[in-house]
Amino acid sequence: MPSSLIDALKKFGVDSHFDLYATCPACNFTNKVHPLAGKKDFYEYPESCANDIVGENGIFQPYLVNSLPNYIARCLSDPTYLDQSTKATDDALHSIETGESETSVESVFEAAFIKDFKGPNGKLFVDHGNKISLAFSMHINFFNPNGITQCGAHNSIGVILCANLALDPLI
Numbered sequence: 001m002p003s004s005l006i007d008a009l010k011k012f013g014v015d016s017h018f019d020l021y022a023t024c025p026a027c028n029f030t031n032k033v034h035p036l037a038g039k040k041d042f043y044e045y046p047e048s049c050a051n052d053i054v055g056e057n058g059i060f061q062p063y064l065v066n067s068l069p070n071y072i073a074r075c076l077s078d079p080t081y082l083d084q085s086t087k088a089t090d091d092a093l094h095s096i097e098t099g100e101s102e103t104s105v106e107s108v109f110e111a112a113f114i115k116d117f118k119g120p121n122g123k124l125f126v127d128h129g130n131k132i133s134l135a136f137s138m139h140i141n142f143f144n145p146n147g148i149t150q151c152g153a154h155n156s157i158g159v160i161l162c163a164n165l166a167l168d169p170l171i
Contacts, residue, residue, distance in 0.1 A: 088166035
């Protein structure tokens with residue numbers, strides 16, 4: 001049984017970079033925490049929140065977030081992930097160009113929303129050229145680890161899940 005977060009991450013083969021974030025208790029703005037060079041207990045925050053989110057006991061409401069760029073880079077280095085992600089958009093673009101219509105929708109890439117969706121450059125999302133277009137589903141859930149209490153929630157654990165919609169659901 002792992003005795004620390006680091007041990008648990010190693011047990012599951014997670015050796016990624018994590019970013020530290022904190023939420024201001026006054027305005028609820030979420031800030032990325034940047035340690036000041038050479039200082040262990042001092043942090044720099046963006047100007048969007050002028051409140052001090054470090055108290056006597058440390059950072060208020062701190063949490064670690066797996067680095068999204070590192071996660072995507074790891075995923076794209078997997079040939080299966082890359083092939084399925086590219087094939088989903090290529091198949092959707094092919095069906096648009098040939099005028100083939102789907103009798104049933106089994107993948108989000110067969111749905112009209114994705115086929116009609118345009119990127120920031122004005123081109124169809126599925127028309128990625130020599131790049132890759134990734135579509136993610138995002139789920140967020142927070143819960144009280146101590147159960148429901150009459151006094152209200154004082155602790156919470158949050159889970160943020162991102163899933164690549166192009167992947168075969170069986171993997």
